[in-house]
Amino acid sequence: MVVATDADGPEFGSLLYSLSDGFDMQDRHPYFKIQPRTGELCVSQDMDRDSGQTIHDILIKAEDPGGLSAQTYVHIEVEDLNDNAPVFDPDRYAVSISSHAPPGTEVLSVIATDRDSGRFGRVTYEVLPGDMSGSFTLDRQTGTLLLTSTLTHLGAASVKLSITARDGEGLTSVRPAEVTINVLSSAQAPAVFRRSRYTFTVPEDAPPGTPVGTVEAINPADSDSVSYRISSGDPQGLFSVHPKSGLITNVQRLDHESQPHALLVLQSHTASSPVHSTTQVTVTVEDVNDNAPVFPKPGDAVTVSQNALPGTVLFIAHAHDSDSGANGRVRYRLKSSGDGMFAVDRERGTVALTQSLRAGRRQSYSLDIVAEDGGELPLSAAMTLEVRVDRTAAEDGLAFETLVYQVEIGEGYRKDSRVIQVRAHPSRGAHAPNSGVTYSLEAEAGFPPAPFRIHPNSGWLFLSHNLDFETESTFRFRVSATAGNATPAEATATAAVVVLVLDVNDNPPVFGSEVYYFTVSEGASPRGLVGAVEATDKDSGKNGQLSYILLTDGKFFRINAKTGEIINWVALDREQHGQHRLTVMVTDQGHPRLNATATAHILVTDINDNAPQFTHLPASKELHVQLWAGVPAGSLVTTMFAKDLDAGENGTVTLSMAAAELRVEGSGHFEIDGETGDIRTTEMFAGSAESRYALTVTATDGGVPPLEDAAVVHVQVRLTSHFLPRIHRF
Template sequence: MQSPCQIMLVPNSGHPQLSAEHPAEVTIGVQDVNDCPPKFSQASYEAVLLLPTYEGVEALQVFATDPDGNDQSELTYSLTDGSIEHFSIEPSTGLLTVRNSTFSKERFRFNVRVSDGRFSITALVTVLVHEALDSGLAFTHNTYNANIEENNGNITTVAVVTALGNKLNEPLRYTLLNAGGKFRIRPTSGAIETVGVPLDREEEEEYGLLVQAGREENRLRVARALVRVQVSDVNDNSPVFVGLPYYAAVQVEAEPGTAIFRVTAVDRDKGQNGEVNYFLQDELGHFEMDRLSGELRLRRAFEADLSSVEYQVLVFACDMGTPPLSSSVTFPVTVVNRAMPVFDRPFYSVKVSEDVPIWTPILGINASSPEGQSVLYTITHGDPGTLFSIGFDTGVISVIAALDYETSPSHRLIVRATDCLTGARAEVDVEVTVLDVNDNPPVFKQPSYKTVISESAMIGTAALQVLATDSDSEKNAAVRYQIIPDRTNSTDHFHIDSSSGLILTARSLDHETIQRYVFLVKAADKGFPPLSIYIHVLSANAHIPSFSQPQFSFTVPEDMPIGSLLGAVHLHTSTSHSSLPVSFSAVIGQTPESNSDGVFVVDKETGMIKLDKALDREWTPAYHFKVMAMLQQGRLDAVSAVDVEVKVKDVNDNKPAFESDNYEASVTEGLSPGTRILQVLALDPDWAANGQVTYSLAPPGLLGGSGGENIEEHGAYFTIDSSSGWISTLKGLDHEQSPAHSLTVWAFDLGDPASQSSSTTITIAVSDSNDNIPQFLQPRYYGSVRESDAPGEVVAVLNTRDNDSSPGNRQVTYHITGNNF
């Protein structure tokens, strides 16, 4: 911070003493150091976690600030004790989520720690675990199962969940408690969709999504269900060779069948998609490959005088998927004789930081001569910049020039070992990987920034955005922004988003008190390049664009054609008549509701708002975003913003959709009238009456979708409840008369002016029951027998009939009841 200025008058040493005509202003800057611990927003936190729950469900979020230098320190959150088994915390945000949903007790008390790198404090967290209160609601299934193919980038409906128990026309709201950025649920219909982010089975094979249904007025009385989404495998991964690079050697006198080397490739896919076979490009040469194990063997012997010859062997690894995917690798196989130097490794590799001092040894190469002679080492290829040297007699590689990760992140050297007596030589590859260090500070796009903002600007108004880049890699290139405080307390009046560099007003501004703010913005990874940024605050009667109203509201139908105009945002007459040019633009937010997808665009000159993408009220019922007006005044731009609200009016653009195109049921004949057989369910994502579904056995136009009527064409055997979709018997069913019934069920919404409808087919099989008595074909039968007939002779044949259809029910047995002399 900076202390208030002091006025100093400095006299000289003459006689008489004279003082400076004008006083000097002295400003003493006090540099901030990390001498204060962070502070939690609360001393303790408490949350209620309703059961059932699942992994990834949010429990609560803790928040802390650092008094040092306006949050210059990056705060890190962590758990300190035994509850790590059940909960986890996001280190940068303090979001506490469920890690293990199997709870053994109803209360968990543990500490959360926040650290700024030097100091840390803890806060007590209490999580109460309760069963959800009885809501009278219940999902049709406790667990839903769904499948989706990986790599599908389209928005796809995964499952539709339905809760029952609400009153007629009583709305329910569905919530996905652990969406994880990959799924979403339509709050009124219960349809679970992907968000268009392709799923990767190799990253996550199954997702457990916890869905909650409840009424708006009581959030503790809810029903929950689990949706298990299985990601099915697609052959999208080629085999990958491991342990690269490969080098192999074989003696010239080796016999056919000798094992030379084994390659290994892995495939992350599943089943046949992940099974790997190996093939050689040249199957008729000196080498052969075991297709299952990847072992390279000698197929044909070498000529006896062959020496120092290197073969480039091309190996393919192919999976068994459809279509199959493959990858290849080429590696050298050197034919050696007993006179050639032999390296103690097939290849060498080393990692070294880019800031390694010059003349630092980094790796030792060792080769031995079969004859026991000395070996000389040289670097033959891979070092055009002369960054490395090798001891000709020691084999020690050293760095002799500065390395730069940003220019060359790796180097591949070829080192030759030569036998001093025979001149025989061998070569080996050396891989030098350069590790990045944070040696590049962030660089701002501009040396300074200037803007103008009105004193009437509301809190949260965007002033401008600063941007810096860093040429380092990964985390060394991640830039975060902070405002450096000064004596004008600029940090109290402005806030900067640490990730994007967007500067916003944090307090009301007063031109009569402070007309100009000057402060530094720090962009840092580990470096510190301070940058000046100038924000001039002008009074309200200056040339600041002023809108004619504090908010502009529009209502549009969801089927509004792309390119249609909603209306314009207007400035006050004094501004619009100004000779200075004014340009309008839409401020793009971070969520769909704040126009992050660019659904609306603003004409730069007129401020007219135009629809640029299709609307869908079922997903986004309203938009809230800002439109900015910029008045160009020479080197400075005066900026003002206004809120815009766009309400999307529902249109009956969705038909009710049945869960299935056809339903099947089986019942036994003889059921009493009114017996429930089957329930059908159709969902309509539209709002209110447009999405309210009724059921009927009558087609459109006949009964107007009122439902509940009996239709003669179906034999008047069935009726359907127009509200619930339950199909019941209207009278007894007879298998012998009609062994099966096929009927069509219609679902209508109550949309106005026109209703939408769809249908599904119901097949009801009527199984046979033993409800028919066997009947003799004649009332009396006569037979005759001679006294000489032997036992077993046929006396008479009795004919009977049974109207049941199944073999078991039609089987007739006979016995004599009396007068059997």
């Protein structure tokens, strides 16, 4: 409840309360209303702090029957309630792991978010008890699942786990995350890395060829040598690994400012294992002090009244240093302090007046502001600030409390939100009434139009349009104060206003394409990098930091969480699975997290890894046929069928034949159609004795090099003079 008093009698002392927009108009607030006679401020509808604005500044106007009024602000902060349970997104995960993976291997990470704030939104994770839950451990804070014991006893199996999320007040997720872990068994154990994670550091000024670190995998079968390769995480090709020693080196110049760290996924493989072992290598590119601070421009100028009081802030210097840590920490100092009239705050860069300007006669001062970083060998930059003294200002002229106002506001604030109040007073007597002062805004050259308006009497700034950090993150304009009953010399004062717009997570990630198409060759060993999906996020900082998650087909493929590179880590067989459909999710790190999904179609291309097979013959690959000697030329003896599981030319079969007569009365009695496989006679059989022929039929595919298979057709020619020509097969 708000209460205003009026000293008038009953006729003019009864008050009516209303919500005001600050410009003498009634305001309809979406969440609040006021009882006009009692001043009770009430909520007009349900509020959700987690999806709306958390702070409201309400301007309330009290007006008497005579038209006189007063205004006051009520600051309302919406308190959070624990009305949201953690939610997994996604809530189903699938991944594969080798049965030979050592304890400590990272399996996957689950993600749950809670829209509440503070302890209500702090999420921890827990594996629900189950048959195989004891073989895994879960990092309660990060949701990372780790292997705690070997799985070799399982062979090829599928393990199901359920993971629940709990907030800081004990509210648990309605649905747990369902995790399917496919355990892959191979007759030959793969080479296994000694560690599931490696961490190395290299300075950014390291010349190409500098050793970064060494990984090592142990091969249970000493007969095969282990080979290493970087499968993902290095799209710019900054690093390489020696295929035999496992030594990682940089092959290009590094730059901490553009890439402070790399998350490499390395594979170890042997010729005899169809499964690769993987490890994650985090390479931190250590910052060196190779960037000096930079001012936006080499010089600037301000005008200050000779009546400005000591302590008045005249200017805010800001220099940016791209380095990190102490190398990027900027401090300010004055190289020339203008006869001790000015001082700069070392941390904030605010330049303030330390003495009165009235006693002096100088028309201007030139200040050299130096920005210096905190590197071991510090680097610096300088700018010149010209301070012009207005000697025409009257002794009792107007002056703002500061010549530069700087305020930060989130882009989520709604239109008509209160931003900051500027105030100007007569130079003498800072507490003198200033009811006759009116305020207005002036644009500043080189900056976009400011989406603000100012109350002419109170000096409060309000949002006139919604903000969008991605469109414009900084506004600079000037505010002018004018005294109504003053001489022209006393009439006006100006100050600068800088508004920094803060990013909120209002943009979801967007994939470059809804559907991606990749091809990868089948083979006896995994192929490594298949391709990459890519998403962008217009937001900044953590709101724009992306992580990729593979939602399906984790048996054959994995994805680099940082780069979106899809990796094949289990050997592919086109004849078993000719294509794979993967669903990929990308999520940002904002609160709440926003995400998007895309589909990747992976076509497995053929290699000539299958020989033709005579599928209609027994294991001996022999066929016995007999026919009568009187059959005419061109008679069908038998038909041979050969099938090749490969595709294209690799699966195109041609048949040929060679004859070896066991009892020969003539040659060239048979021929074969290379396409249909029909074997026919080429002439009449003559003679008084039976003949036997062994025909070797070869099926050859069109691959390079070609593969083939052979079968033998045994033909017995029987003599007869009593029956019509006919063919028997047995």
